[in-house]
Amino acid sequence: MATGSGGRGSGLVRLLAVLLLVAGAASAAAAAFVHSAIEPPTDHASEDPSEYLLSADPVSLTATDGVHLSGWYIHGRGGSPPIILCHDLGGSRNGLLNSAVVLNKAGYPLFLLDFRRHGESGAARSTLGVDERLDVLAVVAFLKTHKGLDARRIGGWGVGMGAYALALAALEEPSITSLALDALYPDVPTEADRLVRERIPPALGAVVPALHPLYDAVLLRHLSAFSIRSRLAGLAGRNLLLIAASEAPERFAQMQRLYEALPEGPEGGKNLLELRRSGLTGLYAEDRSKYDDAIRGFFAGSLHPGGQAVGGTRIEVIEK
Numbered sequence: 001m002a003t004g005s006g007g008r009g010s011g012l013v014r015l016l017a018v019l020l021l022v023a024g025a026a027s028a029a030a031a032a033f034v035h036s037a038i039e040p041p042t043d044h045a046s047e048d049p050s051e052y053l054l055s056a057d058p059v060s061l062t063a064t065d066g067v068h069l070s071g072w073y074i075h076g077r078g079g080s081p082p083i084i085l086c087h088d089l090g091g092s093r094n095g096l097l098n099s100a101v102v103l104n105k106a107g108y109p110l111f112l113l114d115f116r117r118h119g120e121s122g123a124a125r126s127t128l129g130v131d132e133r134l135d136v137l138a139v140v141a142f143l144k145t146h147k148g149l150d151a152r153r154i155g156g157w158g159v160g161m162g163a164y165a166l167a168l169a170a171l172e173e174p175s176i177t178s179l180a181l182d183a184l185y186p187d188v189p190t191e192a193d194r195l196v197r198e199r200i201p202p203a204l205g206a207v208v209p210a211l212h213p214l215y216d217a218v219l220l221r222h223l224s225a226f227s228i229r230s231r232l233a234g235l236a237g238r239n240l241l242l243i244a245a246s247e248a249p250e251r252f253a254q255m256q257r258l259y260e261a262l263p264e265g266p267e268g269g270k271n272l273l274e275l276r277r278s279g280l281t282g283l284y285a286e287d288r289s290k291y292d293d294a295i296r297g298f299f300a301g302s303l304h305p306g307g308q309a310v311g312g313t314r315i316e317v318i319e320k
Contacts, residue, residue, distance in 0.1 A: 106296050
């Protein structure tokens with residue numbers, strides 16, 4: 001009898017060990033899948049800004065956490081405030097050159113940044129904008145010390161992850177006064193959900209919320225501390241242009257909710273550019289021209305001393 005009882009006990013222990021092993025393996029596999037979703041292949045191609053008739057200097061920076069960063073400083077008209085251009089996850093500064101031409105023709109000095117892990121910048125973990133904000137802040141520090149440049153008012157235009165990193169950086173850096181944010185997401189888990197859903201069959205979409213506990217562990221960050229949705233009050237008084245594409249209904253709805261929730265201070269204003277496609281989903285020909293002109297007009301009205309964008313409006317609709 002004692003032997004039988006011991007055998008049953010040993011069997012339960014083995015069963016528990018197997019279950020724990022299976023659970024651990026499943027958790028590790030899920031974490032690896034999330035990691036692959038938030039760290040897709042990136043653009044490491046190299047282009048020459050001079051082919052776009054842009055006068056650019058290559059710049060090397062180091063973020064406060066030690067990550068090496070690469071970018072281009074593009075010369076502008078003396079006295080014009082600078083604008084930082086930020087690409088999306090998987091992109092690089094090369095994809096910003098067409099928009100750089102439009103803004104530079106208007107006289108703006110520009111900084112085109114390769115985020116960490118992208119382009120020619122150093123290897124690092126992707127955090128969907130959380131640590132990437134440090135890259136933006138490194139650019140701000142460069143602009144503030146650049147000879148002959150007045151960086152008391154700095155603009156920023158970003159897409160997706162670039163928009164999120166810019167918004168987080170603006171919460172820490174008051175000199176970033178005007179922001180054009182294309183496809184801004186409310187928080188990192190929301191964007192991680194979207195990236196994961198793109199990689200699984202629609203029938204498995206219901207399992208995505210079960211992955212939420214993994215996000216902090218995979219990104220090694222307490223993500224709730226970096227939620228734009230919960231920190232919108234910190235952007236009051238800035239000039240903001242939110243750009244939302246109706247072709248992506250879920251993102252469009254998220255942007256509309258962010259726009260409605262944004263407070264307005266005694267200075268600054270908020271605007272919503274509604275269009276069918278955005279810089280994220282792809283614009284071409286006439287639509288691309290309208291998009292770039294809207295961004296240029298926004299900075300012309302908001303970034304210069306004494307300038308202020310008209311707030312509380314939906315400034316244009318393209319192909320809606």
